[in-house]
Amino acid sequence: MAVPALSLSDCRVLIVDDNEFNRKSLALVIRRAGIADIAFAENGREGLAAVERFRPDLVLLDVDMPVMNGWEMCEALRRNASHEELPVLFQTALDSDEEQVRCFEAGGSDFISKPIKPGECVARVRHQLEKRKLFGDLAAFRERVQRELSHARAMQTSLLPENRQLAEVADRYGLTLDAHFETSSELGGDFWGLYPLGDGRLGLLMVDFAGHGITAAINTFRLHTLIDRFPMQHMTPSQWLAQLNVALKDVLPTGQFATAFFGILDLATDTLTFAAAGSPNPVLGTPSAARGNGPDIRLLDSAGLVLGVSHRARYVDQSHRLPRGGFLFLYSDALIECGGEGIGPLGQDAVPGFVRDALARDRQHPLRPMMESFYARTRLPLRDDLTAVWVARRA
């Protein structure tokens, strides 16, 4: 990309040289290039003091000087974190390879050979100053984006149930509720929510927008607005998903879509009724009929046309018994698709065993051991956003 030539008029240059003639001729050369703000020092020690006082954008530094030579001054500068990036151009009459290498070892950015050739001198000074300016712009840009992303991240987190809400709902419905949410970059495309519907009924929603990062995150904000528009009380999960699908189809560009699980847990009938749109297979656990056995654990069928692809999509309700002591485990596809060094991803079929192992380690809160073993086998940073929600009915 072409960068417009930088105006050097607002750049400050410090010339450090013990020879008055050299100081004057260097100043003449760079003044002709448009640099007016020039300060001088006669040795390294004076040079260091001048850097603090004058705050130059570039130092033109002689090597051989009394009191403190150029190499020593440059090394001292580099030891100070605030001058790590300050361009230092050595001017040297020493044209042996070894001496020139020494200039770089001392932390010099570049060097110009004496006698000074005005064209080369200005070109190298300009190059260093432009690099410094671009670096500064980039750092400022990065800082701004970082700040905005962390605001956006806080907004995204605020869309999800807070710990306080989790605890309230858990108490009210006699549940154990644990959740894990991690995005693969600052922002993610996963979303989940809990919706108390009255009459001992609780709505559970998990949505995963394709892709991750900013685009997917914007879709989670869209989703959050849509959810408020569609009351869940008097609708089956399939009807509700169908409504959400049409609304998403209207706003999502082609190629973007979401997988979803929406279920309603009814305490009065011990029933979970749900509809799904291509989410990973949820895990249902029910207490075993035979005493002393672990729970019966199985994957539920969650096939369904993903949301936001077709106005005509239809969804199907399924009902399953979810009595006291039973549980439901929901997760996004990162759990089964992210692998590690030399280890393939977990895969869908391994999930029941994964849950069973975690239950053996912590019967009340198996999500913790599940996440521990997931992170132990997975390469970080995650390639996709991970959400995992554990919902168990207390026995």
Added chain:
Amino acid sequence: MDFKTTKTESAIEVRIAGRMDFTDHDRLPDILSQLDGTRNRLILDMSRLDFIDSAGLGMLLIIQDEAEGQNVKLIVRGVAGDVKRSIELARLSEIITFQD
């Protein structure tokens, strides 16, 4: 993701191999540019595709949309294994024509 294109009298056939995931999104224009208006069928042979993620499924939907817009019939052939499973879970067969 790698792909190779061959043209018969009535169809463009694109064979896709490897993984089709979010890192391949920039390749989409390369695939779409195969639609040159001379054939009315686009066959995507996925028998050598090992993995597809949600971004890959999104690419399929875009290809379908683009083909439809140009009156080209998209047929996806030979999906198997994990790829087949992902496509069935997302029920893309309601939108796209799949053949064995």
